[in-house]
Each structure stands twice: as C-alpha cells, then as structure tokens.
Amino acid sequence: MRNQVREGRVHRGLSQAELAEALGVSRQTVISIESGRYLPSLPLALRIGRFFGMPVERIFDPEEEVSE
Amino acid sequence: MSRRKYPRLWAPVAVGIMGSALAAAVGVSRGWGAASGVEVAVLLVAAFVYLLGGSDSDAGAVLGNRPDERQVLVRLKSQALAMKVMYLGALIGWAVTIALKGLYWPFDLIFSAGGLAYLIGLRLYGTHDDRPIGPIGSTDALQDSPREPYNSMNG
Numbered sequence: 554m555r556n557q558v559r560e561g562r563v564h565r566g567l568s569q570a571e572l573a574e575a576l577g578v579s580r581q582t583v584i585s586i587e588s589g590r591y592l593p594s595l596p597l598a599l600r601i602g603r604f605f606g607m608p609v610e611r612i613f614d615p616e617e618e619v620s621e
Numbered sequence: 622m623s624r625r626k627y628p629r630l631w632a633p634v635a636v637g638i639m640g641s642a643l644a645a646a647v648g649v650s651r652g653w654g655a656a657s658g659v660e661v662a663v664l665l666v667a668a669f670v671y672l673l674g675g676s677d678s679d680a681g682a683v684l685g686n687r688p689d690e691r692q693v694l695v696r697l698k699s700q701a702l703a704m705k706v707m708y709l710g711a712l713i714g715w716a717v718t719i720a721l722k723g724l725y726w727p728f729d730l731i732f733s734a735g736g737l738a739y740l741i742g743l744r745l746y747g748t749h750d751d752r753p754i755g756p757i758g759s760t761d762a763l764q765d766s767p768r769e770p771y772n773s774m775n776g
Contacts, residue, residue, distance in 0.1 A: 578689040581679055591691050 556613045559587040561605040576600055628686030629674045633667040640666065708735060 562572045562583075569587070573580045578597065585591035586601075592613075593601065602609040625631060640663025648656030674685030682688045683696045715728035 579682055582689050582691040585691060594690050
C-alpha cells in the first residue's frame with residue numbers, strides 16, 4: 554500500500570528520527586512505513602494522520618500497491 | 622514500549638540466571654572446573670546481549686525491552702522461527718535417541734509441553750463466541766438477552 558508519510562515528513566523538514574520520536578515509534582519503523590514494507594496499526598495510523606493534519610485515507614492509499 | 626524498570630537489563634539477567642543454572646548442573650555432574658568455564662561463557666553472552674540491547678536497531682529494541690508495535694511483530698516472528706527450529710532439532714534428537722535405544726523421555730516432555738502450550742495459546746489468544754448465529758442481517762446473536770424493540774417515542 555502506497556502512502557504519503559515520506560512526502561509529509563519531507564514537507565515539514567523533519568528527519569526520520571524526529572518523526573519517529575513525535576509518533577512514539579522507532580526510526581526503523583518509520584523507514585518501514587515509508588517504504589511500504591510495514592502497515593501500521595489503526596492507532597498508529599490515526600496518530601500519523603493527526604500529526605500531519607490529514608485524514609488517514611489521504612495518507613494511506615489502498616488502491617496503489619508499492620512495487621518492490 | 623516497555624514499562625519495566627531498567628528494561629535493558631532484563632534480557633542479560635535472564636541469560637545470566639538460565640546460564641548459571643546450566644553451569645550449576647555442569648558443576649554437579651562434571652566438576653566445578655568445567656562449570657566455571659560455562660559460567661565465563663554465560664557472562665560473555667550476557668554482556669554481548671546487554672551491548673546489543675543498547676544498539677539503534679530492531680534487535681537492540683527487542684533485546685533492550687523497548688519494542689514498538691512493529692518490533693513486537695518482529696520479536697513474535699523470530700520467536701516462532703526459533704520454536705520451529707528447536708522443534709525440528711528436538712524431533713531429530715528424539716528419532717536418534719530412540720534408534721540408539723537411549724533415554725528419550727526428555728523429548729516426550731518437550732513435545733508434550735510444547736503441544737499443550739500451543740493449544741493453551743489458541744484458547745487464550747483466540748476469540749471465542751459460542752452463541753448461536755441469528756438470521757442474516759439480525760444482531761440477535763450479539764445480544765446477551767432479548768430486548769424490547771427500541772422506540773424513540775418511549776424516550
């Protein structure tokens with residue numbers, strides 16, 4: 554599933570470590586989410602949406618698959 | 622994230638306790654010289670686990686007892702893999718021990734305890750709903766007792 558986490562982070566000028574701290578997860582988890590290798594739980598997805606001020610369905614697009 | 626006190630110490634202390642028990646068993650059966658060698662190896666492994674627990678990695682987060690939700694999954698998958706490999710090793714050891722007419726009851730114990738723990742896990746962590754299924758579209762099965770139909774006029 555493709556997502557806009559990387560774009561949102563870069564737009565805010567944050568490093569992966571800073572975003573990880575804000576979300577209460579590890580830097581490795583932010584990397585995994587950004588690359589589409591890990592789908593966050595609903596509570597974490599909601600935290601991400603709240604952090605970026607966007608609805609979850611705008612950040613995570615179920616229609617687009619990440620091609621590895 | 623862990624709420625335990627001193628989370629980074631838990632894994633090395635567990636290694637130390639289990640390894641010391643093994644060293645004590647070696648001491649009883651083969652003398653305390655051999656046991657001290659085992660104890661030194663145990664302390665080295667515990668020190669390695671402590672150092673790894675402080676690293677900025679998935680392994681560090683798991684061993685340091687501060688995993689986030691993805692790292693909990695990583696730990697679960699690693700534990701499942703380790704259990705499968707241990708079970709395979711135990712199966713080979715069981716077959717070899719039986720073929721050599723050795724004492725194989727420890728393997729019986731491993732398989733019995735493992736199988737029982739698996740069933741208990743299914744029961745503990747699975748969702749159980751033994752109530753009858755109602756007609757399609759109804760929510761009858763989800764209610765513990767029959768209720769009067771809701772009427773907004775009644776307040």
